[in-house]
Amino acid sequence: MTSETRRDVFQAIADPTRRKIVDLIAHQRQPMNLKTIADYFNISRPAISQQIKILNECGLVEIRKQGRETFCSIQPQELKKIAEWAGRYSRLWEQRIDAFETYVTKLHAKKNKRNGKSK
Amino acid sequence: MTSETRRDVFQAIADPTRRKIVDLIAHQRQPMNLKTIADYFNISRPAISQQIKILNECGLVEIRKQGRETFCSIQPQELKKIAEWAGRYSRLWEQRIDAFETYVTKLHAKKNKRNGKSK
DNA sequence: CATTCGCGTAAGCATACGCTTACTAATATG
DNA sequence: CATATTAGTAAGCGTATGCTTACGCGAATG
Numbered sequence: 001m002t003s004e005t006r007r008d009v010f011q012a013i014a015d016p017t018r019r020k021i022v023d024l025i026a027h028q029r030q031p032m033n034l035k036t037i038a039d040y041f042n043i044s045r046p047a048i049s050q051q052i053k054i055l056n057e058c059g060l061v062e063i064r065k066q067g068r069e070t071f072c073s074i075q076p077q078e079l080k081k082i083a084e085w086a087g088r089y090s091r092l093w094e095q096r097i098d099a100f101e102t103y104v105t106k107l108h109a110k111k112n113k114r115n116g117k118s119k
Numbered sequence: 120m121t122s123e124t125r126r127d128v129f130q131a132i133a134d135p136t137r138r139k140i141v142d143l144i145a146h147q148r149q150p151m152n153l154k155t156i157a158d159y160f161n162i163s164r165p166a167i168s169q170q171i172k173i174l175n176e177c178g179l180v181e182i183r184k185q186g187r188e189t190f191c192s193i194q195p196q197e198l199k200k201i202a203e204w205a206g207r208y209s210r211l212w213e214q215r216i217d218a219f220e221t222y223v224t225k226l227h228a229k230k231n232k233r234n235g236k237s238k
Numbered sequence: 239c240a241t242t243c244g245c246g247t248a249a250g251c252a253t254a255c256g257c258t259t260a261c262t263a264a265t266a267t268g
Numbered sequence: 269c270a271t272a273t274t275a276g277t278a279a280g281c282g283t284a285t286g287c288t289t290a291c292g293c294g295a296a297t298g
Contacts, residue, residue, distance in 0.1 A: 013205075014133030015286080026208040035244060047287055049246060068244050068295040076209040083205035086132075089145045090195040090202055134256080154274060166257055168276065187265040187274045 009078045012058040017041065018051050022060060022074065031064065031071035128197045131177040136162065137170050141179060141193065150183065150190035 013019050024040055025032060034052065038045040052072060055061040059078040064071045132138050143159055144151060153171065157164040171191055174180040178197040183190045 008135075010135075010138065011133045014130045016127075016129075017286085019129065019204075022208065026211060033244075034246095043286090044288065045244085046246075046289085050286075053246085065245095068293095070245065074208060076211070079205040080209040083202045083209055085138075086198040086202035087206065089141065089193060090199040092145060092195070136256085152274080153276095162256085163258065164275080165259085165277080169256080172276085184275095187263095189275065 007054060007058055009058050009060065009082055012055055012060055013082065015051070017043065017047075018055055021048070021051060021055060022079075025061060025072055026074045028073070031062075031073040033069040033071050035069075037072065126173055126177055128177050128179065128201055131174055131179055132201065134170070136160065136166075137174055140167070140170060140174060141198075144180060144191055145193045147192070150181075150192040152188040152190050154188075156191065 013022065020041070021037060024037060034049060035045065037052070038048040041048060052061055052063070052070075056063050056072075059075055062073045062075045064073075132141065139160070140156060143156060153168060154164065156171070157167040160167060171180055171182070171189075175182050175191075178194055181192050181194045183192075
């Protein structure tokens with residue numbers, strides 16, 4: 001937790017810049033080199049380089065060195081994990097949108113000695 | 120960017136604790152009060168309170184005050200946004216998994232004067 | 239062979255983050 | 269009415285984060 005703070009995918013996409021990088025790369029038909037990517041942003045090239053490194057370590061971006069250039073492309077598998085995590089709950093809850101209303105009403109009705117669940 | 124750093128949904132789910140809270144709440148049939156939630160974790164109740172506040176501000180968790188208790192339940196709409204963002208690209212790229220291979224090969228083949236795309 | 243280009247990384251810095259420990263308020267409970 | 273329970277918030281602190289500038293290195297270019 002001190003030196004080896006391996007970021008996970010969810011942390012990776014938390015940063016707006018990194019998400020924009022993903023957006024940008026994902027829309028390309030061909031891999032982009034780092035310079036081209038950096039030109040789309042107002043921040044410095046090293047900053048982009050660092051962000052892409054993180055995205056790569058998390059498995060979101062694939063990197064291929066070609067001569068002096070670094071080509072990046074999207075690796076969609078990890079994005080899938082995110083989609084599955086978020087999609088699971090949103091689907092789960094679509095079926096019981098009104099569960100809250102029901103429960104609160106019921107709770108209010110008995111209101112006296114419930115909560116007998118201790119720990 | 121100084122005082123009003125409104126977090127977005129992606130930042131909200133970046134923290135493992137917040138994600139566990141979502142996991143926990145989402146699996147309940149009934150809303151949980153804050154104390155009950157906090158008992159599932161090793162960190163202090165105020166810490167949980169703060170995290171839930173963030174989750175609420177981002178629209179991931181719904182809060183209802185009932186007497187002295189605070190009941191929490193999942194609000195799946197924002198999770199849907201995440202699922203859509205991540206799902207879009209993973210689907211998009213499933214169709215061209217091998218686009219990279221193709222491109223790199225082709226690039227290597229011509230290798231001389233490409234990149235004439237400037238900006 | 240000198241120069242340019244694309245790149246990675248280190249150092250430094252301001253700020254954000256997540257937690258803790260108080261403290262206070264408001265609601266149940268005896 | 270005294271006490272316990274549930275909760276929100278402020279203050280403080282160590283660390284993580286994201287950026288900058290500076291530097292060095294290998295690949296293209298003339």
